[in-house]
Amino acid sequence: MRSLHITYEDGLTQTSRSLRELLLVQVQRNGGVVAVAGKLDLSPSKLTEKLAGGDSGGKPRGMTIDELERYLKETRDISPIHYLIEKYMTCPDAQHAEAIAQFAALAAVMTPLAAKLGVKWP
Incomplete structure (x- = not known):
């Protein structure tokens, strides 16, 4: 088992109630739905549904783990990881x-x- 010292962006759990809410904010900071959807090879409407957790008809839609990983890679925004560290590892x-x-x-x-x-x- 390795030990790792992590310095992370603090306060994310105070500004966002969930990882989904954090992603909504971060997508806007990273150029908006259209820009981020293009990086993830999704349509803006599909990304909007995934960020909302469902479509307009109430059918559940969420980001897959693969899509989250692609978001991290393409935007280089690791705040979702910082959020999870703050929420579950402190x-x-x-x-x-x-x-x-x-x-x-x-x-x-x-x-x-x-x-x-x-x-x-x-």
Whole structure:
């Protein structure tokens, strides 16, 4: 088993409720449905259905794993992977430790700033 240190884009699970919702946002950021559909060899209407999870008649339509892989390859947008890492691979203890470290760093910056402002800071 290999160990891998990963630096990923944080906060994606706060801005998107699901991987599908993230993909909707990212497709727009990557040129829109028409541009991305062309890269995936899909019609814009077919990609829209897949991103929505169904067609206008209510028939389920979703991206296949192969289509997701093609999206990652063609757009070079790995934010869907970052989303999945953040959602499923971060443990609460690690998140807590990171929050403590961020708070300590912020406190270290705040102390001299508070002194400059004349604010009493512990």
